[in-house]
Amino acid sequence: MKKVGVAILGLGVVGGGTYKILTEHREEYKRTHKIDLVVENVLELRKERALALGVEESKIADNIAVICSNPEVDIVIEVMGGVEPAKTFVLAALNAGKSVVTSNKELYCKYSHELEKTAIKNHCGLFYEASCVGGVPVIRALLDNLQGNKILSLLGIINGTTNYILTKMSHEGASYAEVLKEAQKLGYAEADPTADVEGFDATYKLSILSSLAFHTKIPYTKIYREGITGITVKDIQYGKQMGYAIKLLAIGKNGDNGIEVRVHPAFIPVEHPLASVNDSYNAVYITGDSVEDVMLYGRGAGALPTGSAIVGDVIYCATHSNYRYSTFENTKDAAPGTKFIENFESAYYIRVNASNRTGVLAKITSIFSRCGINVAKMVQEDGSDSAAVPVIFVTHKTKEHSVNKAVEELKAIPEIAKVAAVIRVVS
Amino acid sequence: MKKVGVAILGLGVVGGGTYKILTEHREEYKRTHKIDLVVENVLELRKERALALGVEESKIADNIAVICSNPEVDIVIEVMGGVEPAKTFVLAALNAGKSVVTSNKELYCKYSHELEKTAIKNHCGLFYEASCVGGVPVIRALLDNLQGNKILSLLGIINGTTNYILTKMSHEGASYAEVLKEAQKLGYAEADPTADVEGFDATYKLSILSSLAFHTKIPYTKIYREGITGITVKDIQYGKQMGYAIKLLAIGKNGDNGIEVRVHPAFIPVEHPLASVNDSYNAVYITGDSVEDVMLYGRGAGALPTGSAIVGDVIYCATHSNYRYSTFENTKDAAPGTKFIENFESAYYIRVNASNRTGVLAKITSIFSRCGINVAKMVQEDGSDSAAVPVIFVTHKTKEHSVNKAVEELKAIPEIAKVAAVIRVVS
Secondary structure: OEEEEEEEEOOOHHHHHHHHHHHHOHHHHHHHHOEEEEEEEEEOOOHHHHHHOOOOHHHEEOOHHHHHOOOOOOEEEEOOOOOOOHHHHHHHHHHOOOEEEEOOHHHHHHHHHHHHHHHHHOOOOEEOHHHOOOOOOHHHHHHHOOOOOOEEEEEEEOOHHHHHHHHHHHHHOOOHHHHHHHHHHHOOOOOOOHHHHOOHHHHHHHHHHHHHHHOOOOOHHHOEEOOOOOOOHHHHHHHHHOOEEEEEEEEEEEEOOEEEEEEEEEEEEOOOHHHHOOOOEEEEEEEEOOOEEEEEEEEOOOHHHHHHHHHHHHHHHHHOOOOOOOOOOOOOOOOOOOOEOOOOEEEEEEEEEEEOOOOHHHHHHHHHHHOOOOEEEEEEOOOOOOOEEEEEEEEOOEEHHHHHHHHHHHHOOOOEEEEEEEEEEOO | OEEEEEEEEOOOHHHHHHHHHHHHOHHHHHHHHOEEEEEEEEEOOOHHHHHHHOOOHHHEEOOHHHHHOOOOOOEEEEOOOOOOOHHHHHHHHHHOOOEEEEOOHHHHHHHHHHHHHHHHHOOOOEEOHHHOOOOOOHHHHHHHHOOOOOEEEEEEEOOHHHHHHHHHHHHHOOOHHHHHHHHHHHOOOOOOOHHHHOOHHHHHHHHHHHHHHHOOOOOHHHOEEOOOOOOOHHHHHHHHHOOEEEEEEEEEEEEOOEEEEEEEEEEEEOOOHHHHOOOOEEEEEEEEOOOEEEEEEEEOOOHHHHHHHHHHHHHHHHHOOOOOOOOOOOOOOOOOOOOEOOOOEEEEEEEEEEEOOOOHHHHHHHHHHHOOOOEEEEEEOOOOOOOEEEEEEEEOOEEHHHHHHHHHHHHOOOOEEEEEEEEEEOO
């Protein structure tokens, strides 16, 4: 029986889950995959954490050199997160001839060009299924199942924290601030929630997924990004009445005029399969020219679901020697000539607070008309003459820049107290 | 650039779609996968069909020997369906050293032990992603993503024809016979629909999927099977009122007491992600001990979606030389000692037509009680005293054999005109 040694860098939530899966299933993997997967080292400074998980003291390393020079280690699992020291450690492992399995979306997104070059040079595998959407097998689906398609679009709910927050706000009517606090208490959101709620985490994942889908490098810096901190319960409720659910969507499109990549909150029709992806569940909805629509759904985070993706990569790596790298020139920047569409098309939900006076509606609609925006729906709340009354417009598909222009003009009308919300509507 | 030659056996719906994908994307695959995928032969007796698709006359073969002896052919795509002559042709191709990609669920289900043995002997690849659930990447997910899990259960809507029929009956209130006729006209059902509507097709796929999921051979003959021909609009509507959708479910469970595999119509709660898988869409809902719940959703059939799965396998085969075979001893029969549970547990929907007379309810419930069945819900239609009035029971989880016994006893009561429906309820 082939013995395959692994080392785990970091015994945090995911590292701990991975350790548990590997050790508890060791006998099963001997039977099913004819390999003996042995955890030979863990890199963890909190020795007591490692001991509590059942790691033998002799296997606990406090520096990467121990692991790189251990001939028993074949595969290094990096689950530390963040760029440094993860990057230095992963490069060291690859240069020592170890294959690497990582869950680190930020590292892979920002430095895959460098990591991959090093992996190729050293004939090592570099696997990263766990970097996107936890246990949901989306990376391998793009690499090994849908690779014969031209992928036309990819719509994803790929951040668990924001989906948990938006679902709670939507179902319970609680405010963003309240739900965030609760999510932090439950461990669903970090003390500093910026990476999640401002959409950075989703842009890292979208960069990885859209590069694979479109066979060309999509740097995360090219992705339009807008977080969920401005979303109010009021708009969620208006949206509901109009048949929409609110989601932080990651969108990639590959059309005739170029590539469009963006992360922002969006209303989607309740009938769309993504609309019922709730709480910390995630999903990616992919449309290809042959496969038509495919949706992959599951737990986007968590110790064991993410551990499942890591162990899947480890077993694959241990039982295959042909590693596949990118299907495109994996450079830091986009390939010269790649066209990114910034002035993209979308429908829009626009809420203004306007004084309830005859004539204001005519002013607003004439602005829309001047900006080339067609209104699909309009709802005006009943209100007293003096107060600022919410008026909601849903537009037909229009250009982003036209909406930006219209919003500027709306702000200049004295009867409009506030342009209270602009939310894209995706169908 | 590596040139890889393929041959397509059969230019039916899926064969034609596959030919189209391969030829239209040829330049793209050179760029993305550094391979030149060339269709070197097609096996098709209807020469005009091949010519109409654009195949050069010199590439049209009328017997398998031409393809087996063509040194330019590396990979043979079998999309003929049925056992013979597909089986003979696939074995001939493998014995001639060609790798095989097949969409043939019946062939793979019934003879994978023989095909795989021949593939291993000849160091050839044998790929069958397209055999189950069209373009949905479920086989590779089980093999290469979720393989570190103990898969606990698998619930699938894996037959497009029956899902189309049940969705239409459910949404439009049309009868089974009417919808079947329409489906046949649209090409969604065959002239002889038996394989689909009686659940045979689903048992072939469940045999393949559950063998992979549970790492042990599950012959299709061990699968309990019940089709949809007895489902009435009346029961669908009662079910709807109770919050259920009707589906033909393929169920595999791997519990402490053994393995449970069955294909039958079932009510599932409308909130379940599978409940909104409609029309010819298919989905598989997998629960693993690490990954928790994962659902894979998409087109379960059709020329291009199935072609997408075939071409995915072809590209993988062309770019890898490590082929993986079964993770279990792939014999014809189940491994000795495998325990299959026949007296499985489920909740049940039972509709009887009873005379609306005092005392009949007491008789029924005492039968349930005697058989150890707990009733969860009861609905009795208002009706005249003399007529046979529908009375519906939904039970708590109980044993299949207890329900069979109760149904026999119910039939013997003179006040019961008919036990009109027994449908399992799955949650």
